Amino acid sequence: MSLEENVLDIMRRVFEMDEVNTDASQKNCERWDSLHHLMLASELEEFFDIELEPEEIAEMTDFTRVVDMVKSKM
């Protein structure tokens, strides 16, 4: 699985939604609230074995930015 696919997979699991696609953002995804956002960060840290700073977590407001952030850490 590509990194993008892995991220999508984690987002589906965290948000408990079957359909999460590459357009997903905090604005258009109802389940992507602040708490799920942190759970997403925690899952990403664990899965990719990375550390995210609070400021960085705050910047990850849509799928593309999440992927970019993860890539920058690896």
Place this chain on the structure above:
Amino acid sequence: MTTFVFRNQTVEPFLGYDGMTYSGYGDISQVPDEVDRYIWFYQVPPVADATRLAQEINSYRDQLDLVMGAASASKPFVIFSLVNLFPMRLTGCEHEVEDAIVDFNRHAVNLAAQHDHVKWVDFDEFVCRYDSATLIDWKYYLMSQTLLNPKLKNDFSLWWRRVEEEHALMRKKCLILDLDNTLWGGVLGEDGIDGIKLGGDYPGRAYTQWQETLLQLSRTGVILALCSKNNETDVQEAWDKNPFMVLKREHFSAMRINWNDKATNINALAEELNIGLDSMVFIDDNPSERELVKQLLPQVEVPEFPDKPYQLMPFFKRLVDDYFRIYTVTSEDLSKAEQYQANALRRAEQSRFADLDEYLYSLDIQIDVLPADEHNMQRIAQMTQKTNQFNLTTRRYTQAEVQQRLDDGWLVYCMRVSDRFGDSGITGTVFLEPAGENGVNIDTLLLSCRILGKGIEDAFVKTVLNLLRLDGYRELTADYLPTAKNGQTADFYDRLGMTCEATDEDGSKHYRMPISDVFEIKNCYNIRVL
């Protein structure tokens, strides 16, 4: 099922969203009716001001009472115990936070004991698996008030699922035990009453501890039964005569001690006790007996038995976890509550003693001095073989040699020590060889290291010396023979008041002392000469 969760931290990552509704942080103003279950899951916030934190924790108790009063008693109410995830003790002597936590937990346990619908969850059982660095990720706490590290959520889910399952699980009622190599080491019919391994040093100690633990289990309401291939008269004699036997006839609700096959016996036990085979657990060291019962009575649980006596305690824990744990309203939790009380009491006691003597006095130390006889001689010989640290001469004797010394007119005493925390058994001995007209020489003096440190050695020797005085002995000689391990006894006879007459090149010291006055013994011991 829908659940309403009272919480003061973010716990959604752990309990999830499915069917769950959460209160505001520390908010008890809403107690919704339209749910099937309530959960109270508060955590101790990391606050440095201990007094303020203790007050806050004390307020949880009042909050819990208010919520319980408003919630329907027909719906399950699950209370998580409070655990201090991040203890901050700025000075050494602050106990107020711990005390407040203990008070809350005790209150919760009492609620669970008094009300069928209340269940108490020991959150510490989960927390204690992790170190403090793993438990908290401060980033998530400061960003979202999630004190417990969200990365533990999968572990938590597994643990929580098991807790929920066990809430509904039926406890087994009866534990059926074998005797030989199960409740003691060895075979009674072959090794005899004093030959079976029970009490004293390892492995006997392991079996004593195992029996004590089983006795505790029976006090929580588990029925103990016996199923053993033995002669009943032999077993009764062992109960009567072996001083280390903890579990005796009165602790077993039913027994089958005979030579029938064990499946038949277990069926008979089930009938006699009027309980189902499916509420019985069978413990036997013999794999073929276990296999027979598994084959013929599949309803009976038959766990594997550990190979080594030192594995009995972990085995016991597994036994309890698998079959005898009670999660709902519990005598186990009740006794836990009593433990909390006892701990609080012990803390109070620690500060109460003015000096060591007062502390010793409170221990209720019982010292029995008894002459060597056929019941303790094996243990005495064993101690001469094994004791290294508190051993003045380190002479090793076999049981036959001890007997020979007795036949030669030596005086051999041993000592049995107990205190209010338990019985340490025979843990010291002295060999006295008559010398001259009214003299006596200490050939051997030793004490097991597990009882050292309470002045017992002093009390023992002085008691023996007072006995010698009464018997007309007037002069005492003794030697200290140094070894690599007995350095702590080098000055023992000096402290006793003996005069060192000679010191050899190798460090051996030779002492002499008249036996004239009665030796005074501190009154913090109860001493009996038997």
